[in-house]
Amino acid sequence: MLNTTLMFRLRTVLDFYQMSIRTKEIDGYLDDVQGYLLALMAEQGPGVGEIVEIGSFKGRSTCWLAHGTKIAGREHVTAIDPFTGSPEHQPGMSCADMDLAAQGSTLPIFRQNVRKMDLDLHVAPIVATSEDAAKDWSRPIRLLFIDGDHSYDGVKRDFELWSRHVVAGGLIAFHDVGHWDGVTRFYREFMATNNSYEEVLDLFGLAVVEKKRLADS
Ligand SMILES: C[S@@+](CC[C@H](N)C(=O)[O-])C[C@H]1O[C@@H](n2cnc3c(N)ncnc32)[C@H](O)[C@@H]1O
Numbered sequence: 001m002l003n004t005t006l007m008f009r010l011r012t013v014l015d016f017y018q019m020s021i022r023t024k025e026i027d028g029y030l031d032d033v034q035g036y037l038l039a040l041m042a043e044q045g046p047g048v049g050e051i052v053e054i055g056s057f058k059g060r061s062t063c064w065l066a067h068g069t070k071i072a073g074r075e076h077v078t079a080i081d082p083f084t085g086s087p088e089h090q091p092g093m094s095c096a097d098m099d100l101a102a103q104g105s106t107l108p109i110f111r112q113n114v115r116k117m118d119l120d121l122h123v124a125p126i127v128a129t130s131e132d133a134a135k136d137w138s139r140p141i142r143l144l145f146i147d148g149d150h151s152y153d154g155v156k157r158d159f160e161l162w163s164r165h166v167v168a169g170g171l172i173a174f175h176d177v178g179h180w181d182g183v184t185r186f187y188r189e190f191m192a193t194n195n196s197y198e199e200v201l202d203l204f205g206l207a208v209v210e211k212k213r214l215a216d217s
Helices: 004-023 032-044 060-072 098-103 107-116 130-135 152-165 181-193
Strands: 050-054 077-080 123-126 141-146 166-175 197-203 206-211
Touching: 004 032, 004 060, 032 060, 032 141, 032 166, 032 197, 032 206, 050 060, 050 152, 060 077, 060 107, 060 141, 098 107, 107 123, 130 152, 141 152, 152 166, 152 181, 166 181, 181 197
Parallel strands: 050 077, 050 141, 077 123, 141 166
Antiparallel strands: 166 206, 197 206
16 A cells, blocks of 8 residues: 555645646636645645635636635635736737637636636635725735736735735735746845745745744744
């Protein structure tokens, strides 16, 4: 009989492989390794509170997060997006999106993708900008994923509005560090000046920080 550690590692590889195949059907901006890192943090990350995603598009990252939290029977994912795309997704721009041009929203495709992955019970969308959604938010967050407006001011605003709800010991993940100027500039400045967060990883454009507990700072 195989030992428990080997069984666990084999299952991890299998889970990664199967999810990589399934999420390939979802158009989006996250690669498989980044997706699996999100899933692992959703499954096993520290703290108690919701998982909040800013910038869901058609649901690729949402499904990785929801897959992880579903395995562990933990909190659902709140997916915040007006579903009208960023400036770069509009017609004639660098990442122009045909579904968005045709339907004016990625929400129908987002819902369809989440349903197809059998994750509806683990995802609660909020159709609003992060600024508007933040006005009514008061619940604790254990994992915050920032992947909305990629401008410097946009990332800074999302961090300032939402990080206050992250529990001590909780995690914040930033997407596209090193790939988008605004995100990279904000993240580098933030890491150089803050003393309340510690970097956990900065890999493949996904940077993750942990909010220090009072005793740590
Ligand atoms: C790069 S895409 C997100 C990609 C997605 N996480 C994935 O896995 O494919 C950025 C998304 O941010 C959304 N967005 C832009 N500005 C926003 C804002 N102020 N608040 C929330 N979402 C925003 C856009 O509508 C778009 O769907």
